[in-house]
Amino acid sequence: MSRPRIVIVGSGFAGYRTARTLSRMSRGKADITLLNPTDYFLYLPLLPQVAVGLLEPRRTAVSLTGTLRHVRLVLGEAHGIDMDARTVRYTDPEGGEGTLAYDRLVLAVGSVNKLLPIPGVAEHAHGFRGLPEALYLRDHVTRQIELASSEDDPETCSARCTFVVVGAGYTGTEVAAHGKMFTDSLVRGHPLRQGIRPRWLLLDIASRVLPELDERLSATADRVLRRRGVEVRMGTSVKEATHEGVLLTDGEFVRSRTLVWCVGVRPDPLVESTGHPLERGRLVVDPFLQVPGRPEVFACGDAAAVPDLDRPGRYTPMTAQHAWRQGRTAAVNVAASLGVGEARPYRHRDLGFVVDLGGAQAAADPLGIPLSGPVAGAVTRAYHLAAMPGNRVRVAADWLLDAVLPRQSVQLGLVRSWSVPLDTASPELARVPGGPERQARTTAGSGPGEPADAAHGGAHPAPGPVKRDDIPAEGDS
Numbered sequence: 001m002s003r004p005r006i007v008i009v010g011s012g013f014a015g016y017r018t019a020r021t022l023s024r025m026s027r028g029k030a031d032i033t034l035l036n037p038t039d040y041f042l043y044l045p046l047l048p049q050v051a052v053g054l055l056e057p058r059r060t061a062v063s064l065t066g067t068l069r070h071v072r073l074v075l076g077e078a079h080g081i082d083m084d085a086r087t088v089r090y091t092d093p094e095g096g097e098g099t100l101a102y103d104r105l106v107l108a109v110g111s112v113n114k115l116l117p118i119p120g121v122a123e124h125a126h127g128f129r130g131l132p133e134a135l136y137l138r139d140h141v142t143r144q145i146e147l148a149s150s151e152d153d154p155e156t157c158s159a160r161c162t163f164v165v166v167g168a169g170y171t172g173t174e175v176a177a178h179g180k181m182f183t184d185s186l187v188r189g190h191p192l193r194q195g196i197r198p199r200w201l202l203l204d205i206a207s208r209v210l211p212e213l214d215e216r217l218s219a220t221a222d223r224v225l226r227r228r229g230v231e232v233r234m235g236t237s238v239k240e241a242t243h244e245g246v247l248l249t250d251g252e253f254v255r256s257r258t259l260v261w262c263v264g265v266r267p268d269p270l271v272e273s274t275g276h277p278l279e280r281g282r283l284v285v286d287p288f289l290q291v292p293g294r295p296e297v298f299a300c301g302d303a304a305a306v307p308d309l310d311r312p313g314r315y316t317p318m319t320a321q322h323a324w325r326q327g328r329t330a331a332v333n334v335a336a337s338l339g340v341g342e343a344r345p346y347r348h349r350d351l352g353f354v355v356d357l358g359g360a361q362a363a364a365d366p367l368g369i370p371l372s373g374p375v376a377g378a379v380t381r382a383y384h385l386a387a388m389p390g391n392r393v394r395v396a397a398d399w400l401l402d403a404v405l406p407r408q409s410v411q412l413g414l415v416r417s418w419s420v421p422l423d424t425a426s427p428e429l430a431r432v433p434g435g436p437e438r439q440a441r442t443t444a445g446s447g448p449g450e451p452a453d454a455a456h457g458g459a460h461p462a463p464g465p466v467k468r469d470d471i472p473a474e475g476d477s
Helices: 013-028 043-049 129-150 154-161 172-189 215-228 267-272 319-335 373-387 392-404
Strands: 005-009 031-036 040-042 061-063 071-075 075-084 087-091 097-101 104-107 111-113 162-166 200-206 229-235 238-241 246-248 254-255 258-261 266-267 283-286 294-299 354-356 362-364
Touching: 005 097, 005 294, 013 031, 013 061, 013 071, 013 319, 043 129, 043 172, 061 354, 075 215, 075 267, 104 267, 104 319, 129 154, 129 172, 129 258, 154 162, 154 254, 162 172, 162 254, 162 392, 172 215, 172 354, 215 229, 215 362, 254 362, 267 283, 294 319, 362 373
Parallel strands: 005 031, 005 104, 031 071, 104 294, 162 200, 162 258, 200 229
Antiparallel strands: 040 061, 075 087, 087 097, 111 266, 238 246, 246 254, 354 362
């Protein structure tokens, strides 16, 4: 009798946990295949620390082959699912086509940047969902400070030192908090014109920072941000983005070369191709994470609308905590569908939340106990070390070195603006010249002050007259 074929699509929090749990439960009695565009699991909560040079990029990238025994990794992006034929079609990194057959399928494709119909945003903003975007932001911010230090025009200098972050959820709050500390440290080595300091704006249409969390945590984060010098503007967003800056909904025009888009996420477009009912773009599943009418298909994480059994009529939110737990439930239920163990519905209990605000500052409420300051900072770092499935010693070592040594403020020039468009179905992959097309639409994005390059993965274009801002710094290729 042939072994059952289990295909897991995606290796975010949900997909990785599913694969790891199944690999332990199957003990080699099932063929488990993980289809993913990269060979690593990205620990997203630490991505802001990569963007400011606190952590090296590979610290947040946990090897799939090194940590998932009895799991076959196939590099590629799924672009079609035939549930009648029980096959998944994919494209490998070099553009080749492939097909995977399955007896059980787990869809854990995650999410991508959420777009809003605001003029200029797709062309001038960058998201923050993958390593390429974090590396781009680190280089871009460093470059703006370095260029500003030698700029004679005060207005241009000020624009280069102004950074706008839209979205005051987890990601936006942490990016602004870490970013302000990072640029303050940069200007100590690159003095600016007298009276000019790095300026960070955090915008959101919500009434408070971190609106999804307890008001005490929100107040803690707001207090730390304002004390650090971040301009927190609630009830305000972007009305239009241009080459020169952003027009805010309150009518103010802010001259800036940097627009970081952290307004939220949307499910991966792949789930739309299944033809099954969706809930705000998420694939509807039952409490056992199975797709109705397709008992061999499971979905979890950001791609799935999972019923919240503790709040009837509602669905669990798109958070890493839920995705991680749903991954384990999906694995248990896949095994049960093959005759091993019993199926269980997905239930959850909040263990609390942590928000890293840079330095020794954080906001946390482990088991409902609100904490702030250095104590919250220690709890937050301990939580991340415990939650990471690998690289713990390396992460701790980087934190220790950062405490005693200055950060290296150099731009590597590895990721260009056109390589990380906001409108992409693959934020985990940087677009490369001549590579296969992976974008959700053919819209390239660039930060204010930088050119919008090729809409496709071809050679670099020469878009009209060259502006001063189009000239890359040395080594930025």
